[in-house]
Amino acid sequence: MLTIRLSNKTESDIESIARRDGVTKSEWVRQLIDKALESRRKTPYELALECGVIACQEGLPTDASERVSDMVKERLRANHPG
Numbered sequence: 001m002l003t004i005r006l007s008n009k010t011e012s013d014i015e016s017i018a019r020r021d022g023v024t025k026s027e028w029v030r031q032l033i034d035k036a037l038e039s040r041r042k043t044p045y046e047l048a049l050e051c052g053v054i055a056c057q058e059g060l061p062t063d064a065s066e067r068v069s070d071m072v073k074e075r076l077r078a079n080h081p082g
Helices: 009-019 025-041 042-053 068-079
Strands: none
Touching: 009 025, 042 068
16 A cells, blocks of 8 residues: 655645546556556567667577577576576
8 A cells, every 4th residue: 555645736636637537536546657657667679679689799690580589588587587
């Protein structure tokens, strides 16, 4: 559970918007927080880039384009053991 203090104006604004949207204040705030968190999660492309499986580089196996799935799994396991 999380408790936060809001100004009277902010709470009033949230209440008005939530009422207009047909949800409770808590549900409206939860939805807003979920959207904010989702926007911070990395996309599959960003994860692949971070793991180094999207790049032009020397030294990659000649069959790299055929083994992308295996290479991604290997890199993810190496970066996130357990």
